[in-house]
Amino acid sequence: MTDPSASQEHGPDSREVVRNWAITGIFWILVLGALSLAQGVFVPIISAFVLALTFSPVRRVLEGFGIPSSAAAGMIMISLLIVFCVLFYFISEALQEYLIDAPTFAEEVRRELSGLFGTIEPVLKAGDQIDALTNQNKQQTVALREPGFVSVMTQATPAVVSQLVVTLTLSFFLMASGDMFYEKLVQVMPKLKDKRRALAAARTIENQLSTYLFTISAINATLGVIIGLVMWLAGMPNPLLFGLGAFLLNYIPYIGSIGGISITLVTGLVTFDSTIQAILPALLYWIINTIEGQFLTPVLVGRRLKLNAVVVFISFALWAWVWSFMGMLLSTPILLMAKVVSDNVNGLESFGKFLGDRDDLSGSDSRLLKFVFRQKDRSAAEEA
Structure with missing residues (x-):
């Protein structure tokens, strides 16, 4: 008979380990689902924090000249608005010509590409003829045209503008509050360390x-x-x-x-x-x-x-899937913040080490890697 208390002393049961991993996986799936569904809320908030943290050194420089925090934040936000307006003006002026000539441009692109891949043109035409003959006796259906580029942009503009307004407004309040975030951070921590x-x-x-x-x-x-x-x-x-x-x-x-x-x-x-x-x-x-x-x-x-290039790409793919275009822009700042937090939180140092770039190995780790690869090379040579 085995003593249950003795097995508990040797470590957790394998079923308990599997259960913990399953719960952790379900938790992160739910988190990603919530982030994806509520991207209209999370994207402006995270973007605002990124902007506020980015321009906090500029705000402190302005405060050094005797400018209040609210006035410094206003100056920064006005400068950002001017930059955004100038970029939007030049981009809209440049895009206007392409939008007017979009059908002609698309036809020219199709003609040039068909010229480059002209060798497969007979095959494509034969496939079209076969489809036409096959579908002659089928019931006619009504095809609904998908909305074009202009209509899609028209529908998406209010959402984009509203998120931009929320981002800039929250960024202004975060910067106008000065170093209140650091003060609150000090107050909520229990120990000096x-x-x-x-x-x-x-x-x-x-x-x-x-x-x-x-x-x-x-x-x-x-x-x-x-x-x-x-x-x-x-x-x-x-x-x-x-x-x-x-x-x-x-x-x-x-x-x-x-x-x-x-x-x-x-x-x-x-x-x-x-x-x-x-x-x-x-x-x-x-x-x-x-x-x-x-x-x-x-x-x-x-x-x-110093970030792991593979992790940077995985983060880019993950946040692009969750938040599309804005996820692409925020993937590296989010990864950077996760790296710094992991380096400074007990229990997450190993995760921060994994997110970082290649470091110099210790003597014991280097000897272990050499021994493992030497054993694998020896086993492969014996099998050959």
Whole structure:
């Protein structure tokens, strides 16, 4: 007979471990479901906190000149509104021409792509003829046209504007309150050690977020200017739109650069008759973006933001699935905040180590890895 008390001393039952993992998995599934369903609430709140943390150092600099917190927050928000309005004006002016000529542009794109893939055109036509013959005797159905781009944008504009208003308003109140958040954080922590750790984590999040976003914005602005000039020299239509597009798309990890190159390639194919001249702008875009992504950004940002590249991509895919476009923009700031919190909370240090970039191994860990790989290589050699 086995003693139940003896088994409990050796550790938890395997069924208990499975049960705990199942409960944890269900909890995180429910959290992701709630975040996805209530994105109209969570996205403006998190965006407002990111903006407030980013511009808090600017607010403190203004306060150093004797400007009150509310006035400093107002100056920052007015500056942001001016920037948003200027960007919206230039983008709307540039897009207006493309929206007017959208049907003609789409037909030209279809014709150019069909010319590139002309070898499969007979196969496609044969498939269409077979479908037509098959569906001759079928009952006729009424097809409902899906809403076009303009109608979709018209329907989405009120929601976007309302979320933007909530984000900017909440950001203003957070910055106008000064350092009240830090004061409340100190008051709710029970021990002096916890107070210091919480303050250190909050200040680290603020410093890293502001440094990261300001640096990325400067890099993206430089990239946009260079792309606009290169598109102008290459003879592309409306190079200003390409420069603004490169500036905005580069905030989206991975997908932004691919989208910019693809749009440039399609526009070049429609604009120019020569294949080399049509592909050249997209090639130049790719070269400039590669130099920025592989050399400039790692040097300026990588030393401050040490995150696991695989985890960055997983975070991007996860938040893009949960919050679509805004999730793409917020994925890296959210991951950065999670890394700092994990590094400063007891029990989460291992998770923070996993989120970080590669570190130097200790002597024992290095010897263990060498021993394991040596054993695997020896077993593979014996099997061969």
